Every structure is written in C-alpha cells, then in structure tokens.
Amino acid sequence: MKHLYIVIIMILLSLPAFSQWGIVGGVNISKISDSRSVTFMTSGHIGGTYDFKLSKKWYFQPGVLFTSTGFNLKENLVLKGGHLRIYALELPLNLSFRPLIVNDIEFLLNFGLYTRYGLFGNKKYDYQNLPSIKGDPFDAYNRFEAGLNLGFGLKKNQYSGLLVFQRGLSEAQKDLEDHHQVIKLSLGYNF
Numbered sequence: 001m002k003h004l005y006i007v008i009i010m011i012l013l014s015l016p017a018f019s020q021w022g023i024v025g026g027v028n029i030s031k032i033s034d035s036r037s038v039t040f041m042t043s044g045h046i047g048g049t050y051d052f053k054l055s056k057k058w059y060f061q062p063g064v065l066f067t068s069t070g071f072n073l074k075e076n077l078v079l080k081g082g083h084l085r086i087y088a089l090e091l092p093l094n095l096s097f098r099p100l101i102v103n104d105i106e107f108l109l110n111f112g113l114y115t116r117y118g119l120f121g122n123k124k125y126d127y128q129n130l131p132s133i134k135g136d137p138f139d140a141y142n143r144f145e146a147g148l149n150l151g152f153g154l155k156k157n158q159y160s161g162l163l164v165f166q167r168g169l170s171e172a173q174k175d176l177e178d179h180h181q182v183i184k185l186s187l188g189y190n191f
Contacts, residue, residue, distance in 0.1 A: 022049040024162075026186035030069040032178045037076060041083060043068035045090070045184060059096040061110065064089070069116070069182055070137075073125065080128055084137050086121035090114055092149055101154075108162055110151035118143040145170050145180060153186075160188040
C-alpha cells in the first residue's frame with residue numbers, strides 16, 4: 001500500500017511537467033443561423049487555457065474566456081438597422097491533436113464542446129418610422145448556450161494561431177430554432 005501512495009504522489013508531482021498555462025485573445029465574427037435579416041458582427045475574446053498532455057501528440061485543453069457574440073440587423077421595409085450583443089463567460093473543452101510538421105512547428109486540430117453563459121448585453125432596433133427600441137437581449141434570447149468547437153492552426157514554441165468555428169447546439173432565441181455561429185481568430189501564448 002505504501003508503494004501505491006508513492007506512485008500516486010510521483011504522478012501528481014509530475015503533472016505540471018506535462019501541462020502548460022496559456023493566454024488567448026482575438027477577434028470574433030458572429031451571427032445567428034436561419035435568419036435572412038441579420039449580418040455578421042465583429043467583436044472579440046480574451047482568456048486563459050490549460051493544456052494537459054495526454055500523449056506525444058494529444059492534449060486536453062480546457063479554458064475560460066470572456067467573449068462577445070451577437071449580430072447586426074439589415075435594413076428592410078420596417079427596420080433601418082440595429083444590433084444585439086451579448087457579453088458572456090465561455091468554457092471551451094477541447095481535444096487537441098498536434099502533429100509536428102517541420103522543425104518546431106506543430107499543426108493544431110482542436111475539437112470539442114463549449115458552454116457559454118450571457119452575463120450582460122444590449123440590443124437596439126432602429127425602425128424606419130418609429131422611435132428606436134433599446135433593451136436587454138435576454139428578453140428574447142437565452143443566457144445559456146452549448147455547442148461544438150472545431151479549430152485549425154499552427155503552433156511554434158510558445159506561440160499559436162488558431163481559426164475556430166463554433167456552432168451552437170442549443171437554441172439562441174427562446175421561441176425560434178436558430179443557433180449562434182461564431183468564427184474566431186485567436187492568438188495564444190503558453191508559459
């Protein structure tokens with residue numbers, strides 16, 4: 001039994017050697033699906049990651065991000081425009097496959113799930129012949145969201161660049177079956 005404790009302690013002490021803290025930040029381009037009346041909105045994200053090395057090429061990478069999503073409204077017969085923006089806390093859980101391409105450059109293939117919880121936000125609808133309406137986006141949109149991540153990129157030493165596509169699995173609006181779609185361009189640094 002004493003030997004088992006020694007093995008467990010050695011494993012726990014060696015875990016930091018196989019893991020790395022990192023910071024990420026970048027640009028988001030987002031909208032909701034199944035709607036012809038919206039266009040993409042540009043926003044951003046910033047946060048931290050933690051890489052657990054599972055094998056030579058595989059990593060598990062959880063993270064915590066402060067992010068913004070939303071969309072812009074197109075002009076039509078009723079609307080002059082407008083927008084909806086949600087600021088949220090996002091928890092991505094990715095598996096990362098990292099084969100070596102050349103020298104110290106690794107190809108990154110990330111896939112996994114994310115959850116996002118809306119902290120605050122705003123919406124504004126500008127009407128053609130009526131006053132603008134401003135308000136809370138959570139009157140009509142859900143605070144909680146879950147979805148899929150898929151990302152491709154490159155990593156050299158501590159620096160990385162990643163292009164990520166996110167597709168919500170849960171409904172964006174409370175009464176409609178549309179979903180958030182986000183394209184992220186992230187730059188990262190691992191300590």
